Amino acid sequence: MNPQADDRGARQSEVVAALARVLPRAAILFRHEDTVAYECDGLTAYRASPLVVVLPETEAQVADVLAVCHRLEVPVVARGAGTGLSGGALPHRWGVSLSLAKFNRILNIDPASCTAVVQSGVRNLAISEAAAPYGLYYAPDPSSQIACTIGGNVAENSGGVHCLKYGLTLHNVLRVRGYLADGEPVEFGSEALDAPGLDLLPLVVGSEGMLAVILEVTVKLTPKPQLARCIMASFDDVESAGAAVANVIARGIIPAGLELMDQPMTAVAEAYVHAGYDLAAAAILLCESDGTAEEVAEEIERMTEVLTASGASRIEVSRDEAQRQRFWSGRKNAFPASGGISPDYMCMDSTIPRKRLAEMLRAIGAMAEKYGLRCVNVFHAGDGNLHPLILFDANDAEQMRRCELFGAEILEASVRLGGTVTGEHGVGVEKLNSMCVQFSPAEREHFFAIKRAFDPAGLLNPGKVIPTLQRCAEYGKMHVHRGMLPFAELPRF
């Protein structure tokens, strides 16, 4: 493998010829003008031109593509809608990008057992739309749900604003079916609630396309709550907002959603969608209750009590569904809104223990000054999952460099506070260096061993998620240069 760069054309011809024996010509793209649209995912700062893009339509074609690639030792990068934020679907220069866009059929909605069987290219929101006539929906709701596919959600173990109460992708998937790198069919999980042997479903969910190519997913559907109402609470300082989050939970309340936005973020979102946010507040919390009308009334009253006692300066409860949607519209559009005020933004995704929220916000403020870049903050506060958005201009190499350092420092601080470098967006290529901070060489070697158990030839999405020893050594050196230790002394549990 890894022929010299000037052999790329020859290699491309070889791979295209082999694929042409198992796929219709129209399903194979290799001219630059045809493949350019596949050069990146939602993390647009990283781009690579794939050797070939294939768009198979049948399972047999996918199995054949995998067999061909396995025989020729060609890397395979599976791809859904390309909305991922960590470069997980970034093409491999010597590899095939396997688009699953044509696997977009909902195969079965079974309202009696509250399940749906869907192909992996089905959009997240399309499942809920198809289930709606039965009073059911698919609970995980990443902000990109209008476009992102269930296959991509499985690859990343995606969350959303309601996962404190309803869980992540893993908690809402019963079974996945697909192929290993060599084209062998596999199935993990079951239509029953468990399957024989080691439970491999949690390994495959969140594996960023490195263990198997998934074509079919059985998801759990949830009865739609009768009613949902949302509280918008304003706070004069972020400390009280952070404390309010802990207080709500300490009172035994699990809100359907609990989100925090800082003042710069609310200003940006308000200008973008006019959600009615309190622009005077240092931070606002969106706190949602769902259930029966009685339940919601009872819970909203308890939430209001706790938020008021925690120092909320203003509380507004959504009067109707339209207003509730408006409250959420700002939050759900936080990323595009930020894109509107800056040429580029880098979205971070670490998770920290909830009690450290205020401390973390202060630390991020200090970093913003240090690196001379603006940063707006939106948090899934209920889960301690942070999305600081660093605003920068990617055309300015110096800004890009500062942005990367800023991001890495946020992630390192998160690990130091007892958290993790990625809560729901995945490692992809973006957080490879940060994985060196969070995991020891022995732990990373176990990740490689798991990868080898599923994909001995290392062809599925190679180079993502797990940094090599050499890369970590280089990253470690960089730290020493900056006068910092790579946190060798930290307990990581």
Added chain:
Amino acid sequence: MGHGEAALRRLTERVRAAAAGGEQLDIRGGGTKAFYAEAPRGEPLPLAELTGVSSYEPSELVISARAGTPLLELEALLEHAGQCLPFEPPRFAPGGTVGGMIAAGLTGPARAYVGCLRDFLLGCSLIDGRGELLHFGGEVMKNVAGYDVSRVLAGSWGILGVICEVSIKVLPRAVATTTIAFDCDQTQALAQMLAWSAQALPLRASSWYENRLTVRLAGAESAVRAALVRLGGSRLEPETAERWWRALRDHTHPFFQPTVAELAAGTCLWRLSLPVRTAPLDFGSREWIEWGGAQRWWRSAAPAVQVREVAARAGGHATLVRAADKTAGAFARPNAAVLALNRRLKRAFDPAGVFNGGRLYPDL
């Protein structure tokens, strides 16, 4: 901390010695689930030194505890703070440990309504077959850094390594809990459980046994009150209900404990895990159904192959839980491709085959 570190050091040294000497170890918690899987073999490796809750802050909804911590102690601590392990791990007998709970990966009556043990597992530390202490996951709710190794340990029966410490998500106890019962046959009960599951009701457990459907409602006062009006049925006294669910959860009901004479006569206790929609399986065995229909316990003397065949045809699998003779294998086997992955993962974590050989499958 010092105490725990010394215990960890002794354990890793013991594992290294075993790996070097080609020895097999049988990781021991409280031994309360020894009957459940395949028979243990190898030298006992007790974890009694590795005890204690290492961190617990109720507002974080996470508890971290060392593997040898008694499960009842952990549950008492949670109850004191108004919280619980929502997946209701079966205890079978006093003396069970947190590590044993994770290794067995079993979930109690609430399974179909709140999720399984694996869903609540956030992180772990374990000693692999090379004697390396490793950490995966953490104490936070959302974490996708690297493969989710800690969750694979749930139900691994210790074959991948020594589970040393775990972090588990916990939840507040429900404000209100009520149990109601209905007289009905199996067909009616299955249909009823399905219909209710598709509605926004505060269901927290369901059971059908001896022509009686029993349902537990739990949640906000108002939600439970409204559900009671909607569902009807006869209410159980709180103490009676508590006893009932505990007898099911911990298998203290005589149904789950065939006598020595019954076992000798060939009676076995089977657990069938099935798609929830599976119609009544007319097999002539005494049956106890829970999880809305997805878990069915059978007392049967039928040959193991027949029971497994019935379960597999329905899209599920069957576990031989109690029997005088377990040569048919405690657990059903996955298909060849997945079994091969099981083997390769076992080799990756435990290349010398030190841990709990044969506990999951005789040849693994």
